Amino acid sequence: MKLYVPLDSAAVALGADKLAAAIAAEAASRGVEVEIVRNGSRGMVWLEPLVEVVTDAGRLGFGPMTVADVPGLFGDLASHPKAHGLVDELPWMKGQTRLTFARVGVIDPLSLKDYVAHGGLVGLERAAKMTKAEIVAEVTESGLRGRGGAGFPTGIKWKTVSEAPGELKYIVCNADEGDSATFADRMLMEGDPFTLIEGMAIAGLACGATKGYVYIRSEYPVAIRVMEAAVKIAQDAKVLGPAFDMEVRVGAGAYVCGEETSLLNSLEGKRGVVRAKPPLPALQGFMGRPTVVNNVISLASVPVIMAKGAAFYKDFGLGRSRGTIPLQIAGNVKRGGLYEVAFGLTLGQIVNAIGGGTASGRPVKAVQVGGPLGAWFPPSLFDTPFGYEEFGAKDGLIGHAGLTIADDTTDMLHMARFAMEFCTIESCGKCTPCRIGAVRGVETLDRLAAGDVSAIPLLTDLCSTMKSGSLCALGGFTPYPVMSALTHFPDDFARAKEAAE
Amino acid sequence: MLDSHVHSDRIAEILNAHQGLEGPLLPILHAIQAAFGYVPDSAIPQIAAALMLSKAEVHGVISFYHDFRAAPVGRHVLKLCRAEACQTVGGDAVADRIKAALGIDWHETTPDGRVTLEPVFCLGLCACGPAAMVDGRLVGRCDESVLAEVAK
Numbered sequence: 051m052k053l054y055v056p057l058d059s060a061a062v063a064l065g066a067d068k069l070a071a072a073i074a075a076e077a078a079s080r081g082v083e084v085e086i087v088r089n090g091s092r093g094m095v096w097l098e099p100l101v102e103v104v105t106d107a108g109r110l111g112f113g114p115m116t117v118a119d120v121p122g123l124f125g126d127l128a129s130h131p132k133a134h135g136l137v138d139e140l141p142w143m144k145g146q147t148r149l150t151f152a153r154v155g156v157i158d159p160l161s162l163k164d165y166v167a168h169g170g171l172v173g174l175e176r177a178a179k180m181t182k183a184e185i186v187a188e189v190t191e192s193g194l195r196g197r198g199g200a201g202f203p204t205g206i207k208w209k210t211v212s213e214a215p216g217e218l219k220y221i222v223c224n225a226d227e228g229d230s231a232t233f234a235d236r237m238l239m240e241g242d243p244f245t246l247i248e249g250m251a252i253a254g255l256a257c258g259a260t261k262g263y264v265y266i267r268s269e270y271p272v273a274i275r276v277m278e279a280a281v282k283i284a285q286d287a288k289v290l291g292p293a294f295d296m297e298v299r300v301g302a303g304a305y306v307c308g309e310e311t312s313l314l315n316s317l318e319g320k321r322g323v324v325r326a327k328p329p330l331p332a333l334q335g336f337m338g339r340p341t342v343v344n345n346v347i348s349l350a351s352v353p354v355i356m357a358k359g360a361a362f363y364k365d366f367g368l369g370r371s372r373g374t375i376p377l378q379i380a381g382n383v384k385r386g387g388l389y390e391v392a393f394g395l396t397l398g399q400i401v402n403a404i405g406g407g408t409a410s411g412r413p414v415k416a417v418q419v420g421g422p423l424g425a426w427f428p429p430s431l432f433d434t435p436f437g438y439e440e441f442g443a444k445d446g447l448i449g450h451a452g453l454t455i456a457d458d459t460t461d462m463l464h465m466a467r468f469a470m471e472f473c474t475i476e477s478c479g480k481c482t483p484c485r486i487g488a489v490r491g492v493e494t495l496d497r498l499a500a501g502d503v504s505a506i507p508l509l510t511d512l513c514s515t516m517k518s519g520s521l522c523a524l525g526g527f528t529p530y531p532v533m534s535a536l537t538h539f540p541d542d543f544a545r546a547k548e549a550a551e
Numbered sequence: 552m553l554d555s556h557v558h559s560d561r562i563a564e565i566l567n568a569h570q571g572l573e574g575p576l577l578p579i580l581h582a583i584q585a586a587f588g589y590v591p592d593s594a595i596p597q598i599a600a601a602l603m604l605s606k607a608e609v610h611g612v613i614s615f616y617h618d619f620r621a622a623p624v625g626r627h628v629l630k631l632c633r634a635e636a637c638q639t640v641g642g643d644a645v646a647d648r649i650k651a652a653l654g655i656d657w658h659e660t661t662p663d664g665r666v667t668l669e670p671v672f673c674l675g676l677c678a679c680g681p682a683a684m685v686d687g688r689l690v691g692r693c694d695e696s697v698l699a700e701v702a703k
Contacts, residue, residue, distance in 0.1 A: 063676050063691030095678035098691075230634030233675035268581075268618055269674050271687060302577055302616035305672055319576030319602075321615040337573060379678065381639035386678025409640065418635055422672075452677065456639040465635070472634075472672065478615075 051077070051084045053123070054102040054109065056155070058091035058240050059272045060233070064114065066099040072117045073101070080124055090241015092155035093388035094142050102137055103127060111137040142389070145404070147366060149374050150351045151390045154241035160279055162287055165244040171289070173356030177252045182212050185256035189352060191360035193372025197234075198224055198308075198345030199420065199449040199523070201438040204352075207342060210332035211257040214340035219259035221250050221294075222317065222336055222343045225266040225273070226301050226308040229421025231380040231452030235346035237388055238376075239266070239273040242350075243280035247289065247296065249349035252356055253342055254294035262296035263336070264346075265313055268303055305476040309522045310343040312478055323478040324522045345450070347376060368394035371437035379405045381418075381454035398432030401455055412457040416539065418465075420449025422472055423527035425534035426462065445534065447527070462539035467495040469531040473524060484525025487516040491532065498543055506543070509536065561586055562594050566601045576602060576612055580619055589620040625660040625667035627701040630684040631693070633670045636677035645681050646670075648695050666701045 055061075055070040070086055077084040092100060092111075100113035103123060110127055111134040112119065122130045134140060148154075157164040165171070177185050190205025211219060223246065227235040239246060250262045264281075266274050278298045284290045299317060301307050307316045311325035314336050335341025351373065355363045363373045371393035377400055379386050384406035401407070401417055408414055416426040425446035427434065434444050441448045456465075470491035477484045491512055497505040513529035520526040536543055565582045569575040579598060583590050590613050599606045613619045631646045653661055653668060660667040676682035679691035685700050 059674070059689055060676050060679050060691060063674075063682065063689035064679055098679065227675065228673055230673045231636045231677045232673075233677055236675040269671060269684075272689075297572075299577065300581055301618075302581070303618035303671075304616050316577065318574040319612065320574075320608075321611050323615075381636040381677065381680075383678065422635060452636075454636045454639060454677070456635075460639060465638075468635070468638070476672070 051082055052104040054087045054089045056091045057088035060095050061091055061098040064098050069099050069115055072120045076120050087158045090154040090159055091237055095387040096385050108136045146390050147374050147392055148390045149354045159241050159243055159276055162283055170244055173353035174248050174251055177255050177356050182256055186212050188360050192355045192363040194351055197347035204348050207332055208256050211340045211342045214333050216340050218339050219257055220336045220339055220341040221253045221259045221262040222341055223264040223349055224313055224343055225264050225346045228305040228308045229450050229452055231454040232378050232421055232450045234376040234378050236270050236273050238346055238350050240276050243277050245350045245353055247284050249352040251294050252352050257342055260294055264298050265317055267301040274300055306478045306524055323480045366392035368437045369439055375451050378452040382408045382410055382457050383455040384409050393437045395436050397434045408457040410457045415458040415460050416456050418454040420447045421452050423523055423530055424449045425530040428538040462535040462542040463499055466532045466535040469528055473528040481521040483516045483519035487512055558591055558593055562597050589623050625664050627666045627686055629666055629701055630669045630671040632674055632682040634673045637680035637682055640680045642681035645694055
């Protein structure tokens with residue numbers, strides 16, 4: 051009997067490790083031989099821990115599983131109270147276009163054999179037969195843009211590094227996924243680490259870089275463990291070697307290190323303060339050398355682009371947002387998890403049709419798209435299609451494609467204050483608009499909360515200063531959640547006034 | 552408390568083990584904290600000398616990052632996520648009840664040295680919040696029952 055029990059952090063946080071032990075114990079007591087594969091998550095977090103049992107018909111899913119549900123796995127599977135049938139046939143799975151996440155949840159993340167059997171290394175093998183310029187052209191042609199949030203064309207960044215003079219160049223993977231509501235990087239690293247390794251190796255070939263670093267945040271212990279094990283396996287199998295090798299590095303709890311120049315300073319062993327640009331990291335990055343800094347999902351999307359061709363990937367999407375995007379649906383939501391789909395679904399389709407509305411059953415009040423630096427969208431903007439430019443046109447951003455759904459009990463003045471407070475805690479301190487502005491922002495919102503509406507113009511002015519005067523997106527984008535809350539939910543700011551009177 | 556000679560021997564071992572790395576300071580600090588539970592002040596001159604940095608530079612790095620501690624913590628470390636996704640499912644209220652039950656605020660340790668309470672901004676468990684981490688172990692849909700795990 052072969053079963054899959056996820057090692058994914060979300061599954062583990064909901065009891066997957068205990069479940070795996072209980073299944074092994076139950077099997078032993080029954081004298082049944084079992085093979086338990088610890089896979090990544092399928093992305094249906096509301097069903098985690100989701101156990102899959104391999105049958106002749108396919109993989110049957112059971113979840114959310116508790117230890118009490120374990121004995122039933124050894125009886126009639128069809129009548130198990132947590133049975134969902136074939137996992138691949140579930141609407142959540144069938145509705146997706148899984149390109150980057152094709153193997154996540156499917157394979158044993160630490161089996162290179164599984165990886166190759168499911169199409170792994172095809173992209174790297176093809177890239178190895180191409181010139182640097184041809185690889186760069188293929189990635190450029192695919193339309194892939196930075197999935198970390200900035201949306202900068204990946205191929206153009208690679209071209210700059212590829213053509214930069216210098217013997218020593220680096221590929222740095224930004225796995226400092228600190229935004230609330232985002233967990234795609236984590237799921238990819240936990241569920242299919244070889245895809246990231248392959249993507250980085252291809253980037254190395256394209257740019258003439260021989261060394262790579264994955265900078266993973268310390269809040270992701272499972273991802274760190276799986277990536278470190280995968281790098282070792284890839285080194286032993288000579289996928290990594292003298293031509294291109296890599297190391298896993300661990301962050302130390304600073305949100306701002308998700309900003310690329312701050313990340314580079316941190317990687318060099320310095321305080322994670324932001325560097326002024328220029329010089330671009332592409333020309334003077336890690337240790338002053340030409341460096342590609344790409345997000346996990348950007349790099350992990352490269353193998354499928356190289357394997358299937360730029361035209362295949364580019365065919366998905368909307369406008370200038372090409373390919374697929376792993377949506378992370380989170381917060382107060384009935385069906386939360388990861389859903390990879392071509393750009394272009396509307397926000398309302400994502401929240402209501404896919405997410406199923408709120409978990410509390412109350413009306414959706416607002417959805418924050420793109421993490422703590424993203425705007426809050428009211429239901430009146432639910433017709434906005436998911437794309438970089440489309441969200442920009444509505445004074446928002448898609449960021450790393452995380453969505454926090456909030457019900458009508460949420461106080462938007464409180465959320466605006468939290469955004470400013472978060473900025474005070476996480477500011478690196480280098481530039482004044484962020485360092486001082488966020489502190490003044492908290493004070494100004496406290497004045498508003500006390501009923502002083504004369505603070506509104508001051509808040510608006512402060513946000514404008516932070517937006518245009520900050521060195522990086524932390525200070526520069528904190529105004530998005532603040533101003534969107536003020537613009538779309540004025541009642542929450544007026545209610546404080548009424549209460550004061 | 553460990554004898555400072557024991558400290559310095561162990562720190563020398565750690566420094567030695569990290570030779571040849573590019574930008575070794577964060578890995579060194581993580582290793583020291585894993586060994587002692589915090590980064591002792593006495594380590595600073597030793598690290599500075601080995602990496603040819605000033606003591607101020609090493610201190611600056613330690614104090615910049617939330618993870619590094621300059622003093623020992625409680626026997627258990629309970630981290631609760633304060634970020635937006637966890638807030639939308641009642642994370643603040645859970646944190647308030649836990650603070651009240653422990654009688655401490657963020658960054659504080661119970662007087663008996665049992666638990667240190669720390670905020671964390673996102674554990675990537677945003678679709679099964681409120682999220683927590685107890686001594687490095689992840690907890691989803693966290694409530695006050697998590698206190699049972701730090702009871703002793």
